[in-house]
Amino acid sequence: MEHGQDWRASRLLGNENWTLRRGEQVTLRAAQAEDGAAVRGMVEGLSRESRYFRFLTGGRVADEVVEALVAPGARGMALVVTAPAADGGAEAVVANGQFVVTGHGTAEFAVVVADAWQGQGLGRRVIGRLLQLAQAAGMRRMRGDVLSENRRMLAILRDLGFSCRRNPEDSFLHEATLAFGTAGADTVTRLPAGWFGAR
Numbered sequence: 265m266e267h268g269q270d271w272r273a274s275r276l277l278g279n280e281n282w283t284l285r286r287g288e289q290v291t292l293r294a295a296q297a298e299d300g301a302a303v304r305g306m307v308e309g310l311s312r313e314s315r316y317f318r319f320l321t322g323g324r325v326a327d328e329v330v331e332a333l334v335a336p337g338a339r340g341m342a343l344v345v346t347a348p349a350a351d352g353g354a355e356a357v358v359a360n361g362q363f364v365v366t367g368h369g370t371a372e373f374a375v376v377v378a379d380a381w382q383g384q385g386l387g388r389r390v391i392g393r394l395l396q397l398a399q400a401a402g403m404r405r406m407r408g409d410v411l412s413e414n415r416r417m418l419a420i421l422r423d424l425g426f427s428c429r430r431n432p433e434d435s436f437l438h439e440a441t442l443a444f445g446t447a448g449a450d451t452v453t454r455l456p457a458g459w460f461g462a463r
């Protein structure tokens with residue numbers, strides 16, 4: 265089922281307009297290669313803590329890592345959340361989420377929200393969409409590595425049903441996993457039209 269599959273997130277996801285808690289309008293959509301510069305801009309603007317939580321570095325994030333945020337390879341999907349520029353210029357990317365298939369029906373995911381946009385429900389919603397995409401793509405489980413000090417991320421994931429365990433080989437990391445049950449590979453064929461937009 266995974267082989268020869270169309271891994272473009274745009275196949276499963278249209279543009280979704282969301283209103284955030286403070287009233288700002290943002291759009292969630294599939295990431296495109298052309299989003300690379302805007303995603304680099306978001307990454308450059310991250311606080312040291314956010315950069316460390318997402319990329320395990322306080323320094324410059326390598327170009328290939330940023331490229332993978334919008335083009336996660338032959339078997340993966342990526343999302344961006346954009347906001348209109350205040351001055352009418354190019355839209356800004358304010359959040360990114362992506363997953364890659366690491367084998368045996370497992371999708372490994374990560375997410376980041378620009379600091380000024382955190383705490384408004386964006387991270388939770390992006391993770392929710394990643395879960396739906398991974399499930400629709402036939403994945404059996406989602407997993408991610410989270411720094412043990414990243415209380416916010418661990419709280420969100422536990423709330424979404426993930427099991428979060430301290431990595432026995434590295435106490436700085438927690439492993440978060442969520443099994444999708446038996447729905448598996450056939451789910452996508454059973455999704456009603458508008459399924460993503462309705463949630």
Ligand SMILES: CC(C)(COP(=O)(O)OP(=O)(O)OC[C@H]1O[C@@H](n2cnc3c(N)ncnc32)[C@H](O)[C@@H]1OP(=O)(O)O)[C@@H](O)C(=O)NCCC(=O)NCCS
Binds near residue numbers: 408409417
């Ligand atoms: C982690 C991250 C993705 C969360 O996104 P976000 O948009 O800020 O989070 P949300 O607004 O969706 O959710 C916040 C939730 O976290 C919880 N939370 C917030 N601060 C918390 C804290 N200090 N301790 C515990 N839980 C906390 C609350 O339960 C809150 O839930 P609510 O929606 O009911 O208020 C975002 O903060 C981020 O990008 N951080 C830096 C990069 C990172 O850590 N990425 C994850 C790498 S694995």
